[in-house]
Amino acid sequence: MxxxxxxxxxxxxxxxxxxxxxxxxxxxxxxxxxxxxxxxxxxxxxxxxxxxxxxxxxxxxxxxxxxxxxxxxxxxxxxxxxxxxxxxxxxxxxxxxxxxxxxxxxxxxxxxxxxxxxxxxxxxxxxxxxxxxxxxxxxxxxxxxxxxxxxxxxxxxxxxxxxxxxxxxxxxxxxxxxxxxxxxxxxxxxxxxxxxxxxxxxxxxxxxxxxxxDRSPRRLVRDIVNTLSDRSIRLATVAVALLLFVYQGLTAFLPLYLQTKGLDQQTAALLFGLMFITGAMSQVVAGSAADRVGMKPVLLVVTAVGVVTPAVLTVTSGTAALAVVVAVLGSRMAVNPVTNAYIVGALPDQIEGAAWGFIRTAFFLVGATGSTFVGFFADAGQFDLAFLALAGLSAVALGCYALLPGET
The missing domain is CATH 1.20.1250.20 (MFS general substrate transporter like domains)
Structure with a gap:
């Protein structure tokens, strides 16, 4: 055998x-x-x-x-x-x-x-x-x-x-x-x-x-508000909104930030693509792991890595070292499938689509401002401070996930 x-x-x-x-x-x-x-x-x-x-x-x-x-x-x-x-x-x-x-x-x-x-x-x-x-x-x-x-x-x-x-x-x-x-x-x-x-x-x-x-707009809004009163859904939504804000800020300016560290445009673009490739791999692994060991442990581990990597990036130099950090940075994408599955699975069947759509609108609107946030710091010549702030917001998201109830 x-x-x-x-x-x-x-x-x-x-x-x-x-x-x-x-x-x-x-x-x-x-x-x-x-x-x-x-x-x-x-x-x-x-x-x-x-x-x-x-x-x-x-x-x-x-x-x-x-x-x-x-x-x-x-x-x-x-x-x-x-x-x-x-x-x-x-x-x-x-x-x-x-x-x-x-x-x-x-x-x-x-x-x-x-x-x-x-x-x-x-x-x-x-x-x-x-x-x-x-x-x-x-x-x-x-x-x-x-x-x-x-x-x-x-x-x-x-x-x-x-x-x-x-x-x-x-x-x-x-x-x-x-x-x-x-x-x-x-x-x-x-x-x-x-x-x-x-x-x-x-x-x-x-x-x-x-x-x-017989589902009036008023009743639909009331049902969605009642759904969002669920503590676990609310915590997961806040966490994913923060992480999407961080993701938008990172993806909008990472190639430019890497160029400020001495990389040429083509090399910076290659490392940017590397982040998506490692992100794809991590999403498959995290989704499978969540089905085996539970969603909360996976969310905690992935988000903890996402707290550390933006901060480490600010003190990293050299193409090889930056490639390693950027590759690890891509693993933060693994939080998306697990959080999506967690929230959708917790929504009532009768308003699943409406509630999920409302939640997505909320966190995408929050996330869309991430690039503006980082751009403000970039114009002031404070790229490192922006990435440290993104690490801090990731830490807040980690705290939200830590407060989720354990799975039974």
Whole structure:
């Protein structure tokens, strides 16, 4: 008899095997594929801003407004999307999101003036914003026994999309042009939409009826407020809002910060991509670990590492040492699948989508200000102080997770 020399790989293989059967593997594949394009395109548009600025002859500040519109559109769409999930089900919402995102990419690539590009960017934010709440609820409903692993794989694939798509686009944009890159990427969105419509099942009438009948806006708000009175949901929401704020601040300025430490632009970009790759790996490992040992221990360990690494980064120099710290920094992404699974699993079934959408709107709006926060310190020449502040906010999130009740 032989035994594997890699027990971690064996456990991951077993966990992934448990996600298959009864069409669940195809559901996971389609949801993860759609998320890879959705998340990857949110980081691709900023990567092409130099070409966009040149085409429309606009300033950095004006071009940046298009990115702001994208993220604000994504944030504000979370709550309406959650309500729509309860009414129409995940299959319809996921497919609609991918189709709307594809159409908006065509508009981005074919924009004759910057005003149209700005509107198309906002439209992409709104269309892609439908995806998140329905992604969360379909995974929670489909993978009741191993939601952590399912969330981990999905978000890991999204992180890989964030690492790969912008790099591929910037590598080919000189040959084919930014318009062809954006408009051409509409095609895989439409393909992903067709696959999603085919493999994701519709909710039964019994599952969608409670949200569709006799649920007034006042009652819906009251039910959501009552849900948020649950201490564990409230603590987890505050923690993830803080961590998303930190994540937005880090990802917006990490390449520039690395250049202040003596790295050239290309090396800084490679290390930035390395962060997403290690983040993808950590998301799969953390999701699987949460299913085996519980969510709270995993949240505490991952967040504790996320407290230390931004502070260590401020005193690190040299390409090799920075690469190690940035790789470890990527592990903080592992908190996302575990927290998502924790919150969605704790929400009442009858308002799961609406409550999850409301929570996502709240923490994405908070998180969107992270880049502005770090930018303020950067303009004052205080990058190190900004990263130390992010470490402190991560410590507050760690305290919130520590107060979560133990799992039974």
């Amino acid at each position: 032989t035994s594997s020399c890699n027990p971690v790989a064996d456990r991951l293989r077993d966990a992934v095997h448990g996600l298959r059967g009864d069409g669940r593997g195809w559901i996971l594949f389609s949801v993860a594929l759609g998320w890879a394009f959705t998340l990857g395109l949110r980081f691709l548009v900023p990567a092409l801003l130099p070409q966009v600025k040149g085409a429309f002859d606009v300033t950095n500040a004006t071009a940046g407004l298009a990115i702001t519109a994208l993220w604000v559109g994504y944030a504000v769409m979370q709550f309406p999307a959650g309500v729509l999930v309860d009414r129409f089900g995940e299959r319809t919402l996921l497919t609609a999101s991918l189709c709307l995102s594809g159409v908006s990419l065509c508009l981005l690539g074919l924009s004759p003036v910057f005003a149209v590009f700005f509107a198309a960017s906002a439209a992409f934010g709104l269309g892609s914003g439908i995806y998140g709440p329905s992604r969360g609820t379909v995974l929670s409903r489909t993978f009741t026994a191993n939601a952590g692993t399912a969330f981990g794989i999905t978000l890991a694939v999204g992180s890989l999309g964030s690492a790969l798509l912008p790099n591929v686009a910037t590598a080919v944009v000189g040959q084919v042009g930014w318009r062809f890159v954006l408009a051409g990427l509409a095609v895989p969105f439409f393909v992903a939409a067709a696959l999603t419509w085919r493999v994701v099942p519709e909710r039964s009438t019994a599952e969608t009826k409670p949200a569709a009948v």
